[in-house]
Amino acid sequence: MDQIAAELFPPSQIPYPVIFVRILGALLMGAVIGFEREAKARPAGLKTHMLVCLAACTFSIISLESVRLGGFFDDRVRIDPLRVVEAVTAGVAFLAAGTIVLSRGEVQGITTGASLWLAGAIGLSVGFGHWIVAGLAVISAFTVLYVIGFVEARAMGDNKPDAVPHGDSSNGRRKSHARR
Incomplete structure (x- = not known):
């Protein structure tokens, strides 16, 4: 029984309660961004953003832990957490x-793609223990997606810059009801 317990809970450089809090934090921070995308019925919403943030957090925790694993102290083995x-x-x-598509001559999904990329960065930040960086990124994302999105919608009315016409290099706005 002790061997099973040792297998399930090996010695860890990061205390298990801290790992738990980091994973929970990544889920919650990913949910903040994902909720906005879900509310706007975008293809990658709440669950997707939570999972991306969780995956990035998990990879960074495993990266930090692998640096200190017993079998990796050979001169031939070099572990670099930044490669994660x-x-x-x-x-x-x-x-x-994959969320960015060209439909009817308009590019769609750019904001969702960017929010997924940011969710990965936030997950990495939490996984590496940089809570302030992650928190500021979430607040910034919330500001951009909700506040700036609201201001943009009010200012532009029906002429939302949601989509960019394919092949249109002009800076003019075009009426569009495309999904971001």
Whole structure:
């Protein structure tokens, strides 16, 4: 029984209550961004943003823990936690790019793609224990998505800059009801 307990709860550099709080924090912070996307009926909403943030957090925790694992102290093995940042950034960017589509000559999903990318960065921040950075990013995202989005909708009326006509390099606005 002790072996099973040791397998389930190996020695950890990050205390387990801290890991729990980081994972919970990543879920909550991802939910803040995802809720706005969900409220606007975007393709990547609440659950997607929560999962992206959670995944990035988990990768960063595992990265920090793997640096100190017993079998990795050989001179031939080099572990760099910053490579996780690169991998998560690339992976989430690939996922985010999938939300951007060209439909009826208009580009759609750019804001959702950007919010997914940010959710990955927030998850990494929480996973690495940088709560202030993550919190400021969430507040900034909330401001951009809700407040700026509200101001933009009021100022533009029906001429929302939600979509960019394909091939239109002008800076003029065009009436569009496309999804961001």
